[in-house]
Amino acid sequence: MGNLKFWSEHVRGSGRGTRGSGGEVLRHVLTVILIAGALFVPLSAGFLLVSTPEKEPPACTVAFFEEETLANPSWDGITIQLIPAERVDAYVEFRRSGTDRWKKTGVQSGAGDEPLRFNLHSLQSGTQYEYRLRCREGREAPPSPFKVKDDRPFGVRAVHTFKTLAKKEKPFRFVFMTDSHIFRWWEASVLGIDNTSVKTFSSSIRNVEELGPDFIILGGDEFLTHCNQCRGTFVDGEFTGERTISSVREGELRYRQGMRMFSPLAAEFPLFLTLGNHEGEAGFGNEGGKCNHFSNTKALSEQARLKYLPNPSEVYGGGEEGGYYSFEHAGALFVVLDVMRYVSEYPSSPEDWTLGSEQLAWLEKTLKESNAKWKFIFLHHLVGGYASRDGCYSYGRGGIRATDTGRRDGRFLGEQARLHDLFVRYGVQAVFFGHDHVFVSGEKDGVLYVLGGHPSGNAPPSWERKKVFREQYDYNEDGFPDYLIENGVVSVDVQGDSAVIRYIESNGEDASLNGRVLFEKTIFS
Secondary structure, eight states, rough: HHHHHHHHHHHHHHHHHTOHHHHHHHHHHHOOOOHHHHHHHHHHOOOOOOOOOOOOOOOOOOOOEEEEEEOOOOSSSSEEEEEEESSSSEEEEEEEEOOOOEEEOOOOOEEOOOOOEHHHEEOTTOOOEEEEEEEEEEEOOTTTOOOOOOOOOOEOOOEEEEEEOOOOOOOOOEEEEOOOHHHHHHHHHHHOSSHHHHHHHHHHHHHHHHHHHHHEESSOOOOOOSSSOOEEEEEEEETSSSSSSSSSSHHHHHHHHHHHHHHHHHHHHHHHEEEGGGGGTTTTTTOOOOOOBTTHHHHHHHHHHHHHHHOOOOHHOOOOOOEEEEEETTTEEEOOOOOOOOSSSSSSSSGOOOOHHHHHHHHHHHHHHHSSSSSEOOOOSSOOOOOOOOOTTOOOOTTTBBBBSSSTSOSSSTTHHHHHHHHHTOOEEEEEEEESSEEEEEEEETTTEEEEESOOOOOOOOGSSSSHHHHOOOOOSSSSSOOBOOEEEEEEEEEEEEEEEEEEEEOOSSSTEEEEEEEEEEOOO
């Protein structure tokens, strides 16, 4: 107050006693400015030094049926999806890792059980980002033209990370995991039938988290909208149906629970799905429901899938329904094929399997036009396989001995022969597939075929004991099968001209065995 009084009196006095003396007035004013500067600059500096950090917002308490799920990454964007269990207002904050300032999307408002999809654009290629969801309970919008300003704060959920796809060549890692059958194993644990399979799957989840891949490709048979052994249970109080689904809602519930099991991975690593027979989108369903493939199973299953997993073909092209598509990352081409949708009659021999004319033409065009150093193919099982006649799933079995001679140097059965010719002609290095629940790899004409095992399940598959199965996977023809029956996931590290493929054990019962590298092979471009 003394300083303010000094200023007031000095200026008033200067005005009365120095009329016409501009220099004197200016001298007093400058003196006051210098004094004020000397007094207040340190104070201002002090405020800067002790500035209070931004207060962390409260936690978001909104419940979600599907938590943060990364989908469809590109060189400059990605989709983040959630499905709330109640009405919500939400937006996403994101920033490059190592930076401070958050950017944010627009606010989306949604009712319960409706997907929220945040499409991030204009991102940097091959870059890691952090993101978090800001949300609050939603309110019903007032009738137009009335609008009420809503100043309620947005809570916050946990921070996660993702990587955009890289346009230029650089080292990277991806994980291939297939045939988890996780909905069925979760159902069995709820019903008290089996508890070890979910433990094994949880070990797989933790192992993949530690691997920290750029993304994950699922080989199919994860969500089981088509199922011969599902007994039916409840997800969030709603019945999931027995065996194969009979409604879209039953399919949604199975995808919901499946995505809950995958959620620790889906929030950090984009998931790419390869459709398997148990995703229920086979083209050979009929009214009689042979082996529980019904005429409406494909449409019901597809609708459920596209609710929980955004359609990849909207970003990458390929099949309209998202069954087949391709993308490039860090100098590598990834091609995901759909072996189920275009088979119109129940397959009773290897020759009945087909990708369909459109998918075949698209595949050849995609391979031919790509200049990528690496080319990887993903499909649930061979487009053929050996012709065992027992059981519903004898079709599509086998690897590089599923040939006209029964030997690895023979010609593949069915349409797989044509595919293999394309792979050889256009420089495909590796084909990853599933379906048979064991791990084995074998090379044919310079192409490595990798059968990816399975990340859950409490025992080897029953067909593993059959003579024809064991003979099919006796790749070195020494009288003993060459596959591994242990649970696990496939990790692939690509750097320059080499790629290291490993099969890593998942063991929910013995921690000393969990994480062991059971197989390792280096291939070259």
